[in-house]
Amino acid sequence: MTKNDKGISVNLISRQKLEELSSNEKLDFILKEVQKGKVLVLEQGLTSMEQTNLIEHTMREIEQDTFIGIEMEGYNEDKPTFLQKFLGKMKKPRMTVIGPADLLKTIRKDNNMIQTKIIPGKRS
Amino acid sequence: MGLFSRGSFSTIIQKIFGKRHARIGIYGPPNVGKTTLANRILRDWTGDIMGSASEIPHETRVAKCKKNVKVENGKSSLLMDIIDTPGIATKVDFKEFMNTYGLSREEAKRRAKEATEGVIESIRWLEDVDGVLLVMDSTQDPFTQVNVTILGNLEARNLPVLVAANKIDMDDSSPATLKSAFPQHPVIPISALTGYNSENLYTTMVKQFGRKRRKKRR
Numbered sequence: 001m002t003k004n005d006k007g008i009s010v011n012l013i014s015r016q017k018l019e020e021l022s023s024n025e026k027l028d029f030i031l032k033e034v035q036k037g038k039v040l041v042l043e044q045g046l047t048s049m050e051q052t053n054l055i056e057h058t059m060r061e062i063e064q065d066t067f068i069g070i071e072m073e074g075y076n077e078d079k080p081t082f083l084q085k086f087l088g089k090m091k092k093p094r095m096t097v098i099g100p101a102d103l104l105k106t107i108r109k110d111n112n113m114i115q116t117k118i119i120p121g122k123r124s
Numbered sequence: 125m126g127l128f129s130r131g132s133f134s135t136i137i138q139k140i141f142g143k144r145h146a147r148i149g150i151y152g153p154p155n156v157g158k159t160t161l162a163n164r165i166l167r168d169w170t171g172d173i174m175g176s177a178s179e180i181p182h183e184t185r186v187a188k189c190k191k192n193v194k195v196e197n198g199k200s201s202l203l204m205d206i207i208d209t210p211g212i213a214t215k216v217d218f219k220e221f222m223n224t225y226g227l228s229r230e231e232a233k234r235r236a237k238e239a240t241e242g243v244i245e246s247i248r249w250l251e252d253v254d255g256v257l258l259v260m261d262s263t264q265d266p267f268t269q270v271n272v273t274i275l276g277n278l279e280a281r282n283l284p285v286l287v288a289a290n291k292i293d294m295d296d297s298s299p300a301t302l303k304s305a306f307p308q309h310p311v312i313p314i315s316a317l318t319g320y321n322s323e324n325l326y327t328t329m330v331k332q333f334g335r336k337r338r339k340k341r342r
Contacts, residue, residue, distance in 0.1 A: 048276025059240040069215025076276045101215035109267045
């Protein structure tokens with residue numbers, strides 16, 4: 001549910017769920033949920049390459065009267081230390097929030113906080 | 125005249141250690157001044173221009189390329205193919221073109237459709253560039269997701285990046301904010317419109333894009 005007066009779904013997606021999916025499956029899942037009007041908070045966000053692919057997928061799905069794109073904010077993965085690189089341990093991307101661009105609005109983002117607002121009136 | 129003619133020693137060094145020809149993409153979100161900067165570079169080094177700039181976002185909706193632009197820095201130089209790419213965005217709303225910029229519904233829809241195709245084309249070009257001139261608006265918050273995503277993507281590909289902190293001719297510009305936001309990359313404050321600090325930009329471009337690097341293929 002999303003467009004009626006029952007409210008807007010904000011779903012926290014666990015790291016386990018995301019790790020079960022391949023990169024393409026993850027992007028399909030996210031985009032389908034967002035197109036339904038849901039706001040997703042990913043416990044483990046997308047890599048920069050996945051974010052770029054998501055933007056590309058989103059552009060293909062834009063329907064001018066119903067889906068204008070996504071709002072996405074998150075923090076990129078930290079740079080691995082020399083030791084982590086040596087051991088082949090890459091850092092995972094951090095939490096990310098993604099939603100329909102006509103619902104979710106980023107207010108402010110810095111290194112400490114991502115502040116967003118959900119503006120339901122835009123979909124009514 | 126000695127064993128080497130003037131400039132030949134640096135040419136030999138450049139041949140051994142550096143690139144002579146690089147394909148450079150001008151990237152960034154819509155309306156940060158990418159085409160204005162492309163026009164500035166071309167006007168300064170070829171006398172030509174790349175395309176028209178506009179205050180309406182997504183003016184450039186098809187990537188444009190100018191080949192063999194020779195940018196000099198003292199005795200060294202770099203031959204570049206400059207690609208002016210459409211602005212990358214996560215959303216394109218035709219109503220914004222109508223309500224904010226007064227385009228007709230039909231015009232706005234066409235522009236929005238072409239803009240989405242332009243974003244895809246820009247992303248595709250990332251596979252084929254040797255370096256990126258990332259243009260950011262120094263009057264805006266630097267931590268936009270598009271900036272962060274593009275930078276992360278370029279870092280993953282190990283592509284050299286130079287951030288052009290544009291619009292420093294505006295009263296509310298803050299290039300220092302951009303510098304502190306992305307300390308891992310060279311940030312050059314410029315005004316593509318007035319040409320302010322463009323010499324510094326060209327010097328850094330030759331240095332930054334002339335280095336040999338192993339590009340990671342994806």
